[in-house]
Amino acid sequence: MSLNDEALNYHEHPRPGKIEIVSRKQCDTAYDLSLAYSPGVAEPVRAIQDDKDNAYRYTNKGNLVAVISNGTAVLGLGDTGALASKPVMEGKGILFKKFADIDVYDIEIDLSDPDQFIETVAAIAPTFGGINLEDIKAPECFYIEDTLKKRLNIPVFHDDQHGTAVIVAAGLQNALEIVNKKIDDIKVVFLGAGAAGLSCARLIRHLGVNDIHLVDRKGVLNKSRDDANIYNQEFLSDTKATTLEEIIEDADVFIGLSGANLFPKEYLLKMKRDPIVFALANPDPEITPVEARSVRNDVIMATGRSDYANQVNNVLGFPFLFRGALDARAPQISMNMMLAASEGLAKLTKEEVPQSVLDAYQVKELKFGPDYIIPKPFDPRLKEYVAESVRLAALKEFYGK
Structure with a gap:
């Protein structure tokens, strides 16, 4: 089997894709469920409403990075489009977790207009402790990163x-x-x-x-x-x-x-x-x-x-x-x-x-x-x-x- 065939097999089996979400907390009983969701979940909601910094205490925000691309400059393949960039973004998620124990959501945004892209990232930024921009073509990548760094109070980094x-x-x-x-x-x-x-x-x-x-x-x-x-x-x-x-x-x-x-x-x-x-x-x-x-x-x-x-x-x-x-x-x-x-x-x-x-x-x-x-x-x-x-x-x- 060639390397190309092995790569496709690796990505497809035994389950498609490279990353998944795993629960950090036990949820095996009715009482666990009452803590994880309603009614217990209301308490951290109120705490974060009172003080946004409490999101770092009660959610995964402090260890969660968004790996975000619009697919306009993927590896050496050029403008593949947002969806085709997803294997790369999932791969970055593996590297974050493997080497630094950082959790990742990969997000592919189907927008080539820099300002629309910026508005989308800024709108979802509260979820994350940091933003890793990836595979965005130059010179738009400079403008996107510079603008987001000025607007957000979390790390924004174009790898x-x-x-x-x-x-x-x-x-x-x-x-x-x-x-x-x-x-x-x-x-x-x-x-x-x-x-x-x-x-x-x-x-x-x-x-x-x-x-x-x-x-x-x-x-x-x-x-x-x-x-x-x-x-x-x-x-x-x-x-x-x-x-x-x-x-x-x-x-x-x-x-x-x-x-x-x-x-x-x-x-x-x-x-x-x-x-x-x-x-x-x-x-x-x-x-x-x-x-x-x-x-x-x-x-x-x-x-x-x-x-x-x-x-x-x-x-x-x-x-x-x-x-x-x-x-x-x-x-x-x-x-x-x-x-x-x-x-x-x-x-x-x-x-x-x-x-x-x-x-x-x-x-x-x-x-x-x-x-x-x-x-x-x-x-x-x-x-x-x-x-x-x-x-x-x-x-x-x-x-x-």
């Missing part, structure tokens, strides 16, 4: 933007340490100026990267371009370079968030010593590690694939960002919280890897170095290192604790 950024920032810090380069001295080139590219650029700029260049389908985003959207304006550079081949000259870091095979291996020869390459297009990267090492043996590589070293996997980020945010009851996921998550990931990578992780990946050793700059998703310490770092950052920023 396609920020989840990748948190892990890239962690891997970049570690890679730079390995090659002994200072973060404020490096030149970084992005191929891809969409949601993930812009968010990654913003986060590494907060880390101290000054020399950042973005390349989109039309070339380098420089100040001679008159077609950049409002979200790209902040990254228009002074360079006269117009192509990837020109701008990659003397770069220290290449970060690809674009498409398969778009970074010719010859371009690696133009980069400085010990180049760092994050080729994150899925399922096929801009350049494979095998191709890269055929021309340079000093390259540090990361991809989005599990069959290569240094996988940039969003499951390292979003479950623990939300875990920390929910535990702190933060009104949003801020830049400081994302930086804290990155720092937690970077720190964890340098710790001795437990045997359970080695067994899960069937390897004898994982040690901080060129082939291990990012932790593995099944590391049981991620909650301690990442979620707790996020929680503490949130408490300090929003509550002065």
Whole structure:
């Protein structure tokens, strides 16, 4: 049976779909029923009516996240429509529960108009402790997230933007340490100026990267371009370079968030010593590690694939960002919280890897170095290192604790 057939079988049997609702409370007797529903349920209703914060005491709001999409940018499949995005949203629900013990309702909204989408999400927001936006195309995703963050007092997070950024920032810090380069001295080139590219650029700029260049389908985003959207304006550079081949000259870091095979291996020869390459297009990267090492043996590589070293996997980020945010009851996921998550990931990578992780990946050793700059998703310490770092950052920023 092929992988495609196995995937369909997995989703269909023994019962269709990947998630379900399980009761947290006993409901086996008539008395249980009187507590779970009428007349007992009236008491928490009155308590929440008197004080909305009581919803966190008497309902699952404080541990419930909505994973919401309109299906306009699903994986690498494009605009599949809302309903076809449901398997992905259910999958995110599994990851939230598995890695951070967070409950999820997946919600697919059949609206492509950003304002209508915003109104729908805002109307249902009281149900949830947080909103995870997923697979919404750029540039609408920026407007949707920004508007909802201003309107709601719960965390709103577009994982396609920020989840990748948190892990890239962690891997970049570690890679730079390995090659002994200072973060404020490096030149970084992005191929891809969409949601993930812009968010990654913003986060590494907060880390101290000054020399950042973005390349989109039309070339380098420089100040001679008159077609950049409002979200790209902040990254228009002074360079006269117009192509990837020109701008990659003397770069220290290449970060690809674009498409398969778009970074010719010859371009690696133009980069400085010990180049760092994050080729994150899925399922096929801009350049494979095998191709890269055929021309340079000093390259540090990361991809989005599990069959290569240094996988940039969003499951390292979003479950623990939300875990920390929910535990702190933060009104949003801020830049400081994302930086804290990155720092937690970077720190964890340098710790001795437990045997359970080695067994899960069937390897004898994982040690901080060129082939291990990012932790593995099944590391049981991620909650301690990442979620707790996020929680503490949130408490300090929003509550002065």
